[in-house]
Structure formats: C-alpha cells, structure tokens
Amino acid sequence: MSVxxxxxxxxxxxxxxxPRSRVIGYAMVGFWILFGLGIVAYLIFAWNADFFAKxxxxxxxxxxxxxxxxxxxxxLGAILSxxxxxxxxxxxxxxxxxxxxxxxxxxxxxxxxxxxxxxxGLGSFRAExxxxxxxDFFKDAFNCGVFAFALNTAAYQAEILRGAIESxxxxxxxxxxxxxxxxxxxxxxxxxxxxxxxxxxxxxxxLILMVKASAIxxxxxxxxxxxxxxxxxxxxxxxxxxxxxxxxxLVMVEILRHGVEWIERRITIHLKR
Amino acid sequence: xxxxxxxxxxxxxxxxxxxxxxxxxxxxxxxxxxxxPIGLTIGFFVAWAKQSEEPSLRLAANIYxxxxxxxxxxxxxxxxxxxVPILLQHLVRYFRPDATIxxxxxxxxxxxxxxxxSSYASEVFLSAFRAIPKGQYEGGYAIGLSNWLTMRKVILPxxxxxxxxxxENCWLSLLKDTSLVSVVxxxxxxxxxxxxxxxxxxxxxxxxxxxxVFLGLAVVSSFATSAILRSxxxxxxxx
Amino acid sequence: xxxxxxxALAASAALLTLGVAQAQETTLRIxxxxxxxxxxxxxxxxxxxxxxxDIAKALCDEMKVKCTFVAQDWDGIIPALQAGxxxxxxxxxSITPERQEKVxxxxxxxxxxxxxxxxxxxxxxxxxxxxxxxxxIGVATTTTHxxxxxxxxxxxxxxxxxxxxxxxxxxxxxxxDAIEDDIVxxxxxxxxxxxxxxxxxxxxxxxxxxxxGPGAGIAVRKGETDLVxxxxxxxxxxxxxxxxxxINDKYFKFDVFGAES
Numbered sequence: 001m002s003v004x005x006x007x008x009x010x011x012x013x014x015x016x017x018x019p020r021s022r023v024i025g026y027a028m029v030g031f032w033i034l035f036g037l038g039i040v041a042y043l044i045f046a047w048n049a050d051f052f053a054k055x056x057x058x059x060x061x062x063x064x065x066x067x068x069x070x071x072x073x074x075x076l077g078a079i080l081s082x083x084x085x086x087x088x089x090x091x092x093x094x095x096x097x098x099x100x101x102x103x104x105x106x107x108x109x110x111x112x113x114x115x116x117x118x119x120x121g122l123g124s125f126r127a128e129x130x131x132x133x134x135x136d137f138f139k140d141a142f143n144c145g146v147f148a149f150a151l152n153t154a155a156y157q158a159e160i161l162r163g164a165i166e167s168x169x170x171x172x173x174x175x176x177x178x179x180x181x182x183x184x185x186x187x188x189x190x191x192x193x194x195x196x197x198x199x200x201x202x203x204x205x206x207l208i209l210m211v212k213a214s215a216i217x218x219x220x221x222x223x224x225x226x227x228x229x230x231x232x233x234x235x236x237x238x239x240x241x242x243x244x245x246x247x248x249x250l251v252m253v254e255i256l257r258h259g260v261e262w263i264e265r266r267i268t269i270h271l272k273r
Numbered sequence: 274x275x276x277x278x279x280x281x282x283x284x285x286x287x288x289x290x291x292x293x294x295x296x297x298x299x300x301x302x303x304x305x306x307x308x309x310p311i312g313l314t315i316g317f318f319v320a321w322a323k324q325s326e327e328p329s330l331r332l333a334a335n336i337y338x339x340x341x342x343x344x345x346x347x348x349x350x351x352x353x354x355x356x357v358p359i360l361l362q363h364l365v366r367y368f369r370p371d372a373t374i375x376x377x378x379x380x381x382x383x384x385x386x387x388x389x390x391s392s393y394a395s396e397v398f399l400s401a402f403r404a405i406p407k408g409q410y411e412g413g414y415a416i417g418l419s420n421w422l423t424m425r426k427v428i429l430p431x432x433x434x435x436x437x438x439x440x441e442n443c444w445l446s447l448l449k450d451t452s453l454v455s456v457v458x459x460x461x462x463x464x465x466x467x468x469x470x471x472x473x474x475x476x477x478x479x480x481x482x483x484x485x486v487f488l489g490l491a492v493v494s495s496f497a498t499s500a501i502l503r504s505x506x507x508x509x510x511x512x
Numbered sequence: 513x514x515x516x517x518x519x520a521l522a523a524s525a526a527l528l529t530l531g532v533a534q535a536q537e538t539t540l541r542i543x544x545x546x547x548x549x550x551x552x553x554x555x556x557x558x559x560x561x562x563x564x565x566d567i568a569k570a571l572c573d574e575m576k577v578k579c580t581f582v583a584q585d586w587d588g589i590i591p592a593l594q595a596g597x598x599x600x601x602x603x604x605x606s607i608t609p610e611r612q613e614k615v616x617x618x619x620x621x622x623x624x625x626x627x628x629x630x631x632x633x634x635x636x637x638x639x640x641x642x643x644x645x646x647x648x649i650g651v652a653t654t655t656t657h658x659x660x661x662x663x664x665x666x667x668x669x670x671x672x673x674x675x676x677x678x679x680x681x682x683x684x685x686x687x688x689d690a691i692e693d694d695i696v697x698x699x700x701x702x703x704x705x706x707x708x709x710x711x712x713x714x715x716x717x718x719x720x721x722x723x724x725g726p727g728a729g730i731a732v733r734k735g736e737t738d739l740v741x742x743x744x745x746x747x748x749x750x751x752x753x754x755x756x757x758x759i760n761d762k763y764f765k766f767d768v769f770g771a772e773s
Contacts, residue, residue, distance in 0.1 A: 029333045112463065113483050114484070117484060120470060121477035122477070124477050126686055140687075212345040215345040219456060223672075230587065233587075235654060243352070245348060253342075287557045362595070457585075471547055
C-alpha cells in the first residue's frame with residue numbers, strides 16, 4: 001500500500017520546484033549518501049590486507065556460531081512457548097498465574113541480565129548442579145547462552161502465539177464444535193492455520209530481534225560474530241573491526257526482513273482482492 | 274561458595290553494595306528519562322517524513338529506520354562510543370591541534386538509545402498517522418491553519434493518544450536497553466551489580482538484585498502508564 | 513507541545529556542551545581498570561585501590577600535579593586513552609611492540625612473571641604445549657598472557673575473558689582446566705577464600721620479551737614526549753627516595769620492580 005494514497009491531498013496542488021519539504025528531503029538524502037560514501041571511503045582508505053586475511057576467517061566462524069545460536073534458541077523457545085501460551089490462556093488460576101509470572105519476568109528484565117544470571121550466576125552453584133548432573137551442560141558458555149536465549153524468546157513467542165490464537169474469532173471454535181471436531185482437532189485444523197498467518201510477522205520480528213540480541217553472548221566468552229569483532233578490535237584498535245561487523249548484521253537483518261515479507265505476501269495471496 | 278555474610282553484602286554503607294546498586298538504579302532512570310524526549314521528538318519527525326508526499330524525505334527516513342533497527346544495539350553503541358570520538362578528534366584537530374574530545378558514556382548512551390528508540394517509536398507514530406482520517410487535515414486547512422499548525426493543534430494531540438500503547442512498549446524496551454550501556458562503563462544498575470559480583474564473587478545474588486531492580490522499574494512504569502491512560506481517557510470523555 | 517519542544521531544545525543544548533566539552537584541565541586524568549587485584553581494584557564504596565593507584569598517586573605528588581582516576585574496562589582502555597577520556601594509563605600495562613604502535617610508554621615501574629594456576633586436584637604436570645594439549649585455558653583478553661597463550665598453547669582451547677576475576681571464578685567452578693595470569697595476581701587469588709580450590713602449576717619458560725615486554729609501564733597518547741619524560745624522572749625519583757619501597761612493602765613481600773634496566 002502506498003503511503004501517499006492513504007493520506008490527504010493538501011489543498012495547494014502538489015508543488016513543483018522546491019518546496020521546503022523537498023529541500024529538507026534532498027538535504028537528508030544527501031547526508032545519507034555522504035555518510036555512506038564516507039564509510040566506503042574509510043574502508044578503502046583503511047583497507048588492510050593483513051587485517052582481512054587475519055580476521056575474515058574468524059568472522060566467518062563467528063557468523064556460524066551466531067546463526068547456530070539463534071536457530072537452536074528459536075526452536076527450543078518455540079517448543080517451550082507452547083506450554084507457556086497454554087498456561088496463559090488456561091482458566092486455572094494457578095497455571096495462568098505461573099505463566100504470567102514467567103512471561104513478566106523474562107519480558108521485564110534485560111536479556112543481558114538474564115544471560116549474566118545464567119552464566120556467572122549459575123557458575124556459583126556448581127556443587128548443587130553437579131549433584132543433579134546438570135553441570136556438564138552449564139559448563140559451556142555456548143550452552144548457557146542458548147539456555148538464557150531460549151527461556152527469553154519462549155516468553156515472547158508465547159505471547160505471540162497467544163495473541164494469534166485469540167485473534168481467531170470465537171465463531172470458528174463454535175463452528176468446528178458444531179461439526180463435531182474435538183478441541184485438539186479444531187486447534188490443529190482450523191485455528192492454527194489462521195493464527196499462523198497473523199503470527200508470521202511477529203515471529204519474523206522476534207527472529208530479527210534474536211539475531212540482534214545474540215551479540216550479547218560475546219560478553220560471556222562465546223566467540224560469535226560480535227565476539228570476533230571485539231577480539232579483532234581489541235587486538236588492532238581498528239574501528240573497521242566494528243564497521244565490518246555492523247555491515248554483516250545489517251545485511252543479515254535485511255535479508256530476514258525481506259524474506260518474511262515475501263513469505264507473508266505468498267501465504268496471504270488468497271486474502272487479496 | 275564464598276563465606277561472607279549475605280546480609281552485610283546487601284547492606285547500605287561502606288561494606289554493603291545496595292547503596293551502589295540503588296545509585297545505579299538512579300542512573301538507569303536518569304538515562305531513560307533523558308533519552309525519552311529526544312527519542313520521541315526524533316521519532317515523531319521521522320514518522321512525519323515517512324508519510325510525507327516528498328519521496329526524498331520518505332527515502333531518508335526509511336534509511337534511518339533501516340539502519341538503526343537493523344544494527345544490534347550493542348554494535349551501534351560500540352561504533353558510537355569508540356568511533357565518534359576519533360572522528361570528532363580528526364575534525365577538531367584542524368582547528369585546535371591539541372584539543373581532545375571526551376564523549377562520556379552517559380552522553381554516548383543517551384545518543385545511541387535515542388537513535389534506537391526513535392526508530393522504533395517512528396513506526397508506532399507512523400501507524401498512528403495512518404489511523405487519523407484525512408478529514409482531520411482538511412478540517413484544519415479549511416479553517417485556515419497552516420501545515421505546521423494543523424499538525425500541532427489538530428493532529429498531534431490525537432496522534433499521541435493513538436500512539437500511547439505502542440510508545441509504552443518502546444519505553445519498556447528502552448528501560449531494558451539502558452543495561453547495555455553498562456558494557457561501555459556507565460555506572461548504572463547492571464554495571465554496579467557486575468562490579469559487586471566481581472569483587473565479592475556472589476554473582477547470582479547481585480545479578481538477581483539487578484533483575485529485581487529492572488522488574489521493579491517495569492512494574493512502576495506500568496502503573497504510571499495506566500494512570501496516564503486513565504487520565505487521557507477521562508479527558509476524552511469530557512469532550 | 514511548547515514545553516516538550518523546550519525540553520528537547522534544552523536537552524540538545526546540554527548534550528552539545530557535554531559532548532564537545534574540551535578537556536584541557538591542569539589535572540592529570542589517569543585511567544585504570546579496577547579489576548586486577550592487588551594492582552588495581554574497586555571497593556564497595558566505589559574507590560579505586562591497589563599498587564597501581566598508590567604508585568600513580570606518588571608519581572603525581574612527585575610531578576606536583578593533581579590527579580583524578582577513571583575506571584575503564586580493559587579491552588577499551590587504549591581507545592579510551594586515544595579518545596581523550598584520560599591522559600595516562602596506570603593499569604599494569606606491559607610495554608609491548610604492538611601497543612607501542614598505538615601509544616607511548618614510560619619506563620617500566622614493575623615487572624613480574626606470568627604463571628599458570630590449576631585446580632588442586634589437577635593431573636597436569638607441566639606448563640608446556642604438550643602438557644596442556646586438549647585442555648581449556650582461561651585468560652583475560654588483550655593481555656600479554658592472552659597473546660602468549662594463544663601463540664603457545666595451539667592445541668588447547670584458549671578462552672578470552674573480559675577481566676581476571678571472571679577467569680578466576682570459572683577456574684574455581686571448574687569451567688576451566690587452567691588460567692594464565694600475572695603470578696602476583698594469581699597468588700592474591702589463591703590466598704583468598706575463593707582461591708582455596710587451586711594452586712600454581714608453574715611459570716612458562718622462557719617468557720619471550722617480544723611478547724611480555726620488559727615490564728609494566730605508563731601509557732600516554734603518542735607524541736606526548738614531555739609527559740613521558742616527566743613520568744620517567746618521577747619513577748626514578750620515587751625509586752630513589754624510598755617511596756616506591758614503602759608502597760611495594762605495603763603489598764608484596766618481595767621487590768616487584770625486577771631487574772634494574
């Protein structure tokens with residue numbers, strides 16, 4: 001949908017020449033072009049074959065770690081979000097209260113704090129964790145990152161799931177019930193297909209947020225993309241370490257964003273008129 | 274586990290760390306409150322540009338949100354904290370060769386959080402813009418108000434009311450994002466908890482306290498916003 | 513709206529004055545880490561304490577300048593110096609060739625060797641590459657110890673930590689098989705209740721000067737020769753007048769200065 005079409009035509013017909021908005025607009029675009037050229041010029045000027053040879057493989061490895069971390073956490077979070085969403089929608093007071101607290105805690109505190117709590121916090125309960133046999137898992141920083149991220153994203157995904165299911169009108173449940181479908185069948189065959197269309201965009205946003213948030217694990221000794229950048233910067237004191245990594249993240253997020261939009265266009269084709 | 278008494282560590286005063294964390298909480302609040310007006314202002318203008326008829330303005334605004342929503346907050350922060358001083362220094366050295374530029378971590382944090390907050394807030398404002406019928410603009414022009422006055426007197430008051438719930442979410446993210454500034458050394462809640470954990474080795478205790486502080490701030494915010502919403506609703510009812 | 517605008521204006525004005533404030537005071541601002549006991553550490557009332565701090569204070573007295581201290585994370589300490597957040601780094605920074613490309617150094621003000629610590633029940637026998645093959649070693653990133661470990665222990669996993677206390681905590685809770693750090697820092701940790709778990713395994717040998725440098729010096733921005741000269745004569749002065757020994761004895765049972773150069 002075009003933005004302009006939805007808005008009022010201003011009383012004076014569209015100005016030719018140079019109205020104020022066009023001057024500002026051109027100035028802003030000019031600023032961005034200058035900015036972009038500045039970055040490119042800097043990267044060319046500061047081009048350092050040694051730097052590239054030394055750190056490019058490390059960045060690739062970091063990228064792998066980042067993608068692996070995000071994928072595992074998203075999938076685990078999705079699995080965990082089902083019981084949480086169920087609890088949130090349950091009429092059982094205790095169940096819904098527990099689910100509410102879970103969601104509130106993980107959405108109300110910074111992911112960085114949660115990650116610290118898991119990695120450094122649980123580190124001080126080694127003896128207790130060892131007796132229940134969980135220490136081997138928490139020994140590894142990557143596992144700790146996945147654990148914290150999965151718990152966090154489960155809270156967000158549970159809310160997405162709940163919102164999507166609740167967005168399906170009640171009549172759909174009633175209709176299915178009158179056809180003799182039981183609840184689980186209704187959910188699977190009638191409700192979820194409709195809910196997932198609604199949920200696609202929020203899920204996409206959550207995925208993008210996770211990709212961005214994954215930079216946090218660099219702080220708990222995991223060498224993800226950001227971790228490699230930090231290391232490269234600390235060894236070379238060269239700001240291009242961060243500029244390269246910023247470009248990689250930007251490209252990654254843009255691909256995801258356009259990918260989600262493309263999928264959304266495909267699966268809502270039947271809704272278009 | 275270290276054997277120091279937990280209650281001494283959690284006391285107020287030279288031996289305890291609670292005063293440091295409380296001070297950190299004040300810094301967190303100050304940072305979030307300082308960011309809010311700047312972020313809202315930029316966010317509003319970006320949204321305004323995005324729904325403008327002028328393609329160049331829309332393009333500039335879209336680049337803005339693409340960049341600052343696409344970059345991880347941590348990367349933006351590092352780029353700004355380490356990159357901008359070097360850049361400014363090169364510029365200033367042309368005029369005064371011995372000058373040094375000091376961007377302190379509070380200011381750096383404030384600017385970066387404003388950039389991030391405004392790019393999310395602009396999306397909220399944009400959908401609010403779309404929710405306002407064009408008759409409202411036409412009414413404004415019909416009684417002879419200029420573009421700017423129509424915006425200020427007619428559109429903005431409605432806009433704020435429509436955007437409020439979305440802005441509340443942006444505010445909650447902002448509160449949480451302030452914790453990221455701890456990694457460039459600003460002595461806010463998490464940073465002081467981190468120092469306490471490092472010195473005393475009671476990591477779980479102090480990160481737990483930090484989590485509670487953020488949780489408390491979130492609870493207070495939701496009370497405050499529901500109070501504001503109620504009063505907004507009341508005023509609407511009076512019309 | 514008018515109020516909101518005014519607040520925004522006031523805020524941006526404040527921002528400009530804060531952001532571009534020039535630092536041209538007569539005081540010397542000293543950056544240090546605050547996470548490297550006993551050399552520098554933070555107390556619960558936010559004070560910086562330790563050998564580095566006392567030495568810096570003595571040097572400032574000697575140079576008759578006023579000093580203020582700034583705590584800054586290790587991995588950003590040189591960029592922060594270059595960005596002008598402070599004028600000198602007194603943070604046990606070893607004088608290495610790579611760092612000398614970025615900053616200028618005073619003469620050393622102490623020199624202590626690198627060592628490895630392991631859990632008391634560790635089966636490790638020595639500190640060679642072969643001994644540590646397959647093990648996980650924790651080191652604070654961008655230190656000489658880190659550079660040595662990543663060059664030497666190529667068959668081990670070298671994990672980088674933001675500062676020494678984190679690597680020590682992970683050694684104590686068993687995430688690491690060994691840590692490498694300054695022997696004085698390790699000893700301080702082993703003497704504390706948390707360090708009861710662990711012991712010194714040994715010192716890598718030889719400790720090449722290309723990696724470890726001749727000792728810890730004071731870093732200043734490139735080209736500030738004047739300040740370097742002043743610092744050097746102040747170091748010589750406190751060595752001569754007994755001030756150094758007084759500080760040394762407050763923290764250590766031996767002379768940390770190392771061989772006279």
